Amino acid sequence: MKIALINGSPRIKESASSYILKDLKSLIDDGQNIISEYHFSNPQVGEKYMNELIQCDAIVFAFPLYVDGIPSHLLNNLIKLEMFFSLNKEKDIMVYSIVNCGFYEGHQAKIAIEMMENWCKKSGLKWGQGLGIGAGAMMPFLRNIPAGSGPKKNIDYAVNQLACNILKSSSSENIFISPNFPGFLYRITAEMSFRRNIKENGLKVRDIYTRI
Amino acid sequence: MKLIIHDLENDCFLSKANLLEDTMVISDDGSIHHCIGCFGCWVKTPGACVIRDKYGDMGEYLSKCNELIIISKCCYGGFSPFVKNVLDRSISYILPYFVIKNGEMHHKRRYKNKINLRVFFYGENITDREKQTAEKLVKANSFNFHCEAYSVSFADNIMEIKEKLI
Numbered sequence: 001m002k003i004a005l006i007n008g009s010p011r012i013k014e015s016a017s018s019y020i021l022k023d024l025k026s027l028i029d030d031g032q033n034i035i036s037e038y039h040f041s042n043p044q045v046g047e048k049y050m051n052e053l054i055q056c057d058a059i060v061f062a063f064p065l066y067v068d069g070i071p072s073h074l075l076n077n078l079i080k081l082e083m084f085f086s087l088n089k090e091k092d093i094m095v096y097s098i099v100n101c102g103f104y105e106g107h108q109a110k111i112a113i114e115m116m117e118n119w120c121k122k123s124g125l126k127w128g129q130g131l132g133i134g135a136g137a138m139m140p141f142l143r144n145i146p147a148g149s150g151p152k153k154n155i156d157y158a159v160n161q162l163a164c165n166i167l168k169s170s171s172s173e174n175i176f177i178s179p180n181f182p183g184f185l186y187r188i189t190a191e192m193s194f195r196r197n198i199k200e201n202g203l204k205v206r207d208i209y210t211r212i
Numbered sequence: 213m214k215l216i217i218h219d220l221e222n223d224c225f226l227s228k229a230n231l232l233e234d235t236m237v238i239s240d241d242g243s244i245h246h247c248i249g250c251f252g253c254w255v256k257t258p259g260a261c262v263i264r265d266k267y268g269d270m271g272e273y274l275s276k277c278n279e280l281i282i283i284s285k286c287c288y289g290g291f292s293p294f295v296k297n298v299l300d301r302s303i304s305y306i307l308p309y310f311v312i313k314n315g316e317m318h319h320k321r322r323y324k325n326k327i328n329l330r331v332f333f334y335g336e337n338i339t340d341r342e343k344q345t346a347e348k349l350v351k352a353n354s355f356n357f358h359c360e361a362y363s364v365s366f367a368d369n370i371m372e373i374k375e376k377l378i
Contacts (some may be wrong), residue, residue: 010248043246043293064249068352069290072297073246080288103310103317111289111352114345120289121339186312187317194308197255208307210258212272212322 002056003028003166007039008063008074016063016100016139020159023096023147024060027163043076050084058094058128058166061116064136065101065109070116078119080154085123093122094128094169097161100136102190104183105134107176129165134178135186137193142179151181213276218283219294221371236273240294241266245298259322271304271333274357275323279330283373286333286366287360289345307356321358329354329362332373338366356358 005025009015021037029035036056038049053059063074069080085091097116099109109132120127131156133139148156154177165172179186195205217238245263252262253271261268274280283297291299306319331350338346347364354362367373 010246011250015249036224066247066249067296067297067299067303068349068356070288071247071249072293072300075287075290075296076293079293105316108316108352111345111349114341114348115290118342119342120340122288123302183317189307194251194255197251198258201256203255203258207258208254208309209322211275212259212267 001033001059001169003033003035004053004059005035005037006055006061007037007041008061008071008077009039010041010071010073011152012039012041014140016133016136017098019139019143020098020100020133020155021060021157023156024062024163024166027175028166029161030043030167035166040051040074040077043073045077047082047084050081053081053091054085054088054091057110057169059122059125060096060098060111060166062098063102063112065112066103068108069112082118082119083204085125089124091124093125094171095125096128096166097129098133098159098162099138100133100139102135102137103108104134104178104186105149105176106134106178108134110174110176113174129162129172130170130174131162132174132176133158134176135181137190138179138181138186151179153180155179213273214279214281214284215273215277216281217295217298218281219285219292220283222370227239232279236277238267238270238273238298244294244297246357247303248362253309254308258365261304263301267298267301270302271299271359273318274302274305274327275325279328280329281377282329284333286335286342286346287313289342290349294362299353318356326360327357329357330357331362331364332367332376333364333372334370336368342354 009017099112115129158175214235269309285292309320311320350364
């Protein structure tokens with residue numbers, strides 16, 4: 001089985017999408033599947049990649065939620081892929097999408113997942129499953145936590161379900177989850193991190209409120 | 213101020229709007245860079261995007277407008293890549309800090325202006341499902357950008373939008 005993992009984050013490294021895909025890869029890499037990894041960090045997907053993707057049995061997208069939807073650079077690539085896939089009738093590809101959002105509630109990624117389903121239909125591909133993960137900013141900090149435990153419990157359970165569906169080439173209901181971590185603590189931690197960042201940039205905490 | 217964001221190639225009637233007092237038109241000249249997710253507009257140059265192309269001050273423009281008109285091709289129930297790019301580059305309009313609204317986490321507002329958001333989607337083959345997605349999207353955008361009111365409409369072609377706008 002050929003599976004493509006596409007990281008749709010514009011961030012070159014340390015993106016939440018890259019950590020989620022790393023976990024997913026460990027679950028689907030049984031030595032027999034051929035797994036190819038791509039990083040769509042800019043709007044210019046090449047024909048070489050498109051030719052490779054059309055040979056796949058499953059394509060998994062992972063990207064951050066931007067203004068309630070798909071980041072524009074990835075949207076550009078999806079349009080190019082739609083045109084390419086639509087021209088090729090002989091294909092049997094399942095599509096899975098993982099959307100992480102900065103808000104605590106994973107269900108805020110629902111609209112972006114719906115757009116991916118709409119894209120899938122227009123491209124003549126089969127929708128597998130969507131996974132919306134809340135508190136995406138936590139992902140890089142959870143990397144050393146053992147799988148299936150602590151704040152990662154819900155996320156790992158959902159990623160496991162997604163992996164099972166990918167391996168069976170099956171479709172299932174979309175899943176929307178938040179980590180096993182209180183929402184108010186996530187909010188406090190995220191806001192502390194913004195204050196730390198602004199000070200590291202030589203500004204004062206009150207500068208966050210700057211009006212131009 | 214009235215702010216118009218659109219992706220029309222042949223924008224002669226909107227070019228005229230640009231000449232009107234108190235109206236600003238944001239269009240695609242092919243030079244826009246995409247958001248790189250650095251959060252610099254929140255923690256490095258608060259209120260402005262760190263990418264200093266023509267679209268780096270969208271937060272400021274939004275803070276000065278009371279009517280925001282978006283004209284976009286409907287792509288999978290969302291905006292076209294250019295319009296979405298402009299919106300991705302506009303998050304300096306809000307603060308990184310959070311507020312709980314309707315039991316959900318959202319960003320706090322930076323500015324106090326009140327925006328009436330009007331969105332016009334166009335396209336020949338917009339499916340019913342895409343229309344449903346687009347309506348949900350504009351509602352969510354309106355909520356997250358703290359708009360006072362919003363409306364969504366769909367048209368097969370540009371002329372229909374022109375009629376609705378004038």
